[in-house]
Amino acid sequence: MTKTFLETPCVIIDAQQTQRNVNTMAATISSTDAKLRPHAKTHKLPSVAHQQLQAGASGITVAKISEAEVMAEGGIRDIFVAYPLVTASKIERAAALSKSIRLITAVDSLEGARLLAATATAQGVTLETRLEIDTGLRRTGAAMTNAVALAQQIHNLAGLHLTGIYTFRGALLDGRPTRDLEQAGREEGEMMVKLVEEMRAAGLNIADVSVGSTPTAVFAAQVKGVTEVRPGTYVYQDRMQAALGVCAIEDCAGSVLVTVVSRPSPDLVVIDGGSKTFATDVQPNSEPARLIGFGHVIGAPDAILERLSEEHGMLRVAPDCSWQVGDQLRIIPNHICSTVNLHNQVIWQDGDQYIAVPVLARGKLE
Amino acid sequence: MTKTFLETPCVIIDAQQTQRNVNTMAATISSTDAKLRPHAKTHKLPSVAHQQLQAGASGITVAKISEAEVMAEGGIRDIFVAYPLVTASKIERAAALSKSIRLITAVDSLEGARLLAATATAQGVTLETRLEIDTGLRRTGAAMTNAVALAQQIHNLAGLHLTGIYTFRGALLDGRPTRDLEQAGREEGEMMVKLVEEMRAAGLNIADVSVGSTPTAVFAAQVKGVTEVRPGTYVYQDRMQAALGVCAIEDCAGSVLVTVVSRPSPDLVVIDGGSKTFATDVQPNSEPARLIGFGHVIGAPDAILERLSEEHGMLRVAPDCSWQVGDQLRIIPNHICSTVNLHNQVIWQDGDQYIAVPVLARGKLE
Numbered sequence: 001m002t003k004t005f006l007e008t009p010c011v012i013i014d015a016q017q018t019q020r021n022v023n024t025m026a027a028t029i030s031s032t033d034a035k036l037r038p039h040a041k042t043h044k045l046p047s048v049a050h051q052q053l054q055a056g057a058s059g060i061t062v063a064k065i066s067e068a069e070v071m072a073e074g075g076i077r078d079i080f081v082a083y084p085l086v087t088a089s090k091i092e093r094a095a096a097l098s099k100s101i102r103l104i105t106a107v108d109s110l111e112g113a114r115l116l117a118a119t120a121t122a123q124g125v126t127l128e129t130r131l132e133i134d135t136g137l138r139r140t141g142a143a144m145t146n147a148v149a150l151a152q153q154i155h156n157l158a159g160l161h162l163t164g165i166y167t168f169r170g171a172l173l174d175g176r177p178t179r180d181l182e183q184a185g186r187e188e189g190e191m192m193v194k195l196v197e198e199m200r201a202a203g204l205n206i207a208d209v210s211v212g213s214t215p216t217a218v219f220a221a222q223v224k225g226v227t228e229v230r231p232g233t234y235v236y237q238d239r240m241q242a243a244l245g246v247c248a249i250e251d252c253a254g255s256v257l258v259t260v261v262s263r264p265s266p267d268l269v270v271i272d273g274g275s276k277t278f279a280t281d282v283q284p285n286s287e288p289a290r291l292i293g294f295g296h297v298i299g300a301p302d303a304i305l306e307r308l309s310e311e312h313g314m315l316r317v318a319p320d321c322s323w324q325v326g327d328q329l330r331i332i333p334n335h336i337c338s339t340v341n342l343h344n345q346v347i348w349q350d351g352d353q354y355i356a357v358p359v360l361a362r363g364k365l366e
Numbered sequence: 367m368t369k370t371f372l373e374t375p376c377v378i379i380d381a382q383q384t385q386r387n388v389n390t391m392a393a394t395i396s397s398t399d400a401k402l403r404p405h406a407k408t409h410k411l412p413s414v415a416h417q418q419l420q421a422g423a424s425g426i427t428v429a430k431i432s433e434a435e436v437m438a439e440g441g442i443r444d445i446f447v448a449y450p451l452v453t454a455s456k457i458e459r460a461a462a463l464s465k466s467i468r469l470i471t472a473v474d475s476l477e478g479a480r481l482l483a484a485t486a487t488a489q490g491v492t493l494e495t496r497l498e499i500d501t502g503l504r505r506t507g508a509a510m511t512n513a514v515a516l517a518q519q520i521h522n523l524a525g526l527h528l529t530g531i532y533t534f535r536g537a538l539l540d541g542r543p544t545r546d547l548e549q550a551g552r553e554e555g556e557m558m559v560k561l562v563e564e565m566r567a568a569g570l571n572i573a574d575v576s577v578g579s580t581p582t583a584v585f586a587a588q589v590k591g592v593t594e595v596r597p598g599t600y601v602y603q604d605r606m607q608a609a610l611g612v613c614a615i616e617d618c619a620g621s622v623l624v625t626v627v628s629r630p631s632p633d634l635v636v637i638d639g640g641s642k643t644f645a646t647d648v649q650p651n652s653e654p655a656r657l658i659g660f661g662h663v664i665g666a667p668d669a670i671l672e673r674l675s676e677e678h679g680m681l682r683v684a685p686d687c688s689w690q691v692g693d694q695l696r697i698i699p700n701h702i703c704s705t706v707n708l709h710n711q712v713i714w715q716d717g718d719q720y721i722a723v724p725v726l727a728r729g730k731l732e
Contacts, residue, residue, distance in 0.1 A: 007455060041676060063677040066373075083638075083677060084627045086692050089373060108628050111691040139678045140628040140636050261450045262474050262506040270506050272449075275647035276707050281674065283649060308647065310407060310703060311429040311449060312505045325477040326452050337676060341642050342708070344729035363710035363729075 006354060008259040008328065009273035011343050013357075015350040017253035018235060019051065025217070025234045026055035034221035037061050037080060037210065039232030042337045044361035046074020048235060059102070061230045065090045066364035072101050074360070080104040080210075082166060082230065084112045084132070084140060088119050095123035106166070108132040108140045113154045120159035129154070130164035130208060135191050137169055144191070148198050155204055164208025165196055166230070169216065181244065185212065185219025193225035215246050238336035239296045240282050243289035249296060255330040256295070256339065257347075258313065266319035271329065275308040278331070279338035295331040305331065372720060374625040374694065375639035377709050379723075381716035383619035384601060385417065391583070391600045392421035400587035403427050403446060403576065405598030408703045410727035412440020414601060425468070427596045431456045432730035438467050440726070446470040446576075448532060448596065450478045450498070450506060454485050461489035472532070474498040474506045479520045486525035495520070496530035496574060501557050503535055510561060517565050517572065530574025531562055532596075535582065547611065551578065551585025559591035581612050604702035605662045606648050609655035615662060620706065621696040622661070623713075624679065632685035637695065641674040644697070645704035661697040671697065 029036040035058040040049050049060045059078030062068050068079045084106055085091050097103050105127045107113040120127045131151055134141030142150050155162050169188045192209050199206045212220040212229030221229045236254040237247045262270035278294050293305040307314040333339040341362055348355045395402040401424040406415050415426045425444030428434050434445045450472055451457050463469050471493045473479040486493045497517055500507030508516050521528050535554045558575050565572045578586040578595030587595045602620040603613045628636035644660050659671040673680040699705040707728055714721045
C-alpha cells in the first residue's frame, strides 16, 4: 500500500518511532532491579507485544481475558490480567488458559477472591494471583489499611497462589508540575514496598511488587524492592504524555491522517475526523495535562482542534491559513490508547511502506 | 443465547422498544408533507434500516461512502451520503454505487463540487447532489449569504445534478429550555424554505429541502416547504434525548450491561465499563443536556457514573447501596450513537431471546 491509497480518517503508526520508544523504555528499566511488563491496552497487537518482549520485557499486561486469549494465540506466554475477574465464565477461560501459559490473575476483595478460588478449584487448577492495592486513585484496589489481613485471607484460599501485589496510581499526578513525576513515581513504589514488607513480616511469602504507569515507571522502578513496572502508553506516546514532560511531541509514533473537507470561513477548517475518530476521554483543559483542543496538528501547533461532532472536526486556524479542501493533515491525538480503540485497523508505516494491520484485541466484549 | 451467557460489558438493544421508536417517528412524520430519511449513524445496521423503510421511511442517510456500500450490500436502494466527498477514490466509489442504487451526494463548496464533478464526469455518470447550508452550527455548510450564487455555479457543472439543499442545526439548541425545541425546529425549516425560494426565484429547479435532527425533526417537518427530515438517534433514543425532553428515559432501547467488579468503600461501586465502553463525547454538565455523570443506571437514577478510566467505571452511590461484586447493572449511556460505535457487536434482545449482531458499518475508514 502506498500513501496515496490511504483513505482517511486512519491511524498511522510510525514503525521506527515505535521501535525507538520500545527500546528506550526497555533500556531505562533494565538499568534497575525491576522487570518490565508493558500494558498492551495501547496497541492491542501481539506483533507489538513481541517487539516489547524482544527488547527485554518479561511478559505483558492486559485488562481482559479476551485480550489475554488473543495475545496467547499470538504466541505470548506470560500474561498478567491486571483486572479482577469475578464471573465464572471468565474465570473458567482464565483457568483454561493457565494450563498452557503463565497467566497471572488479579483480585482486590475477599468476595472476588472467593469467586476466583471456587472456579479455579472446580477447574482443577491453582491460579497465580496478585492483590490490587488502592494507592490513591479510588477505583479498584483494596485499602492499604486492610491489605495485610486481606492478603492473609486470600493466601488461605485453595485454588489461589498469591504471589504479588500491584497498583496503578496515575491520578495522583493531577495538577502537579512536570518535575514531580519523579516524586509521584517514588512515592508509589515506596508505599507498595512498605506494604509488602508488612505482609512478609506477617509471614506471607509475597514475591512481586508491581507498579507504575508511563509517567511514573522510570522513577518507580528505581525504588528498592519494586520488582516490576507496567507502563503502556509509552509504546506510541501521545500528546498528553508530551504535555506531562514524559516525551517530546516528536516521540509520538501515532497520528491520525485526515482530509480537509470544507473551508467555510478564513478561521475554520473542517476535517473528516470527529468523535468517532479521535478519543474524547482526555478533554481539553482537563487535568493533568491541560491540553488545548483535541489534538496536535503536526507542523501547525497553533491550529486548535476546537470542536468535534461525530464525523466532523473543527479546526480554528489563523485567517491566513493556506489549507484547502482535499489537503491532508496528520494530528497527534490527546490520548492514543482510546483513539486506537476506535479503529478496526491501524496503518503501519515503515518509511515509504504502509501496511494495514487489524487491531486484533480491540472491541472485545469481555 | 440466553442472558446468563452474556459477557460484560456489552450493549443490549431492546428490539420491541426499537420498533416502537421507529413506528412513532414514522407515524409522526407521515402526518406532515415531509418524507423521513433516517440517519443510520446510530445503528449502522442494514437490518435496522430495513425496519425504518418498512415503517415508511423513503430512504436512509449515512456519513461515509463505506457505510453506503455496507447498506447497499444489505439491500438498501436509496441512500444520501450527507457529507462532502472530496477525494477521487471515494468519489469513484460513489460513482460506481450510483449505477446500481439511488445515491445522493453532498457538496458545500465550489472547490468540492468541482472535485465531485470532475470524477463523476471521468466515470461517465451524473451524480445527484445536494448543497449543504450552514444554518448556525459552524461546521460544514455553505454560508446562507453565498448559497444562491454557489448553487448557480454548481448547477452549471457537468457531472452533477443539483436537486436539493440540506442542513444540520443541532447546536442551536444549546442552553435552551426544552419547550424551545419546537421553535428551533421551525426556525431551521423556515430558514431553509426561504433560501430555496430565493434559489427558485433565481431560476434554479431545487426540489428537496432536507433538515432536522432527532430533537427538531418533528417540528421542522411541519414547516410548509420542508420535504425531508433526517433524524438518527430516535431509533434507540438515549439519555441526552431524554434530558432534552424528546423522549422518556423508558423509551431508550439501548443500554450497556456491566458487572460490579469491586466495592472498595460504601459510596463506591466499580463496574467493568469505562471510556472504551461508554462514549465520552457528551461530557457531564455539558450543553445542551447538562447530564450528571456518564449514564443512567436503570432502576437507580441516583447512582452517579462519576468517573471513567479505560476499563473502569466509578459509580458514586448512597452508603446503603446493596450492590455486590458480581451483580449486573444496565446503564443507559449519555450518547448512544458514539457508544454503539465503540462496540463490534450489539446484543439484540427480543423478550427472552438474546442474539449477537455485528455492527456491520462501524469502524470504517472512509
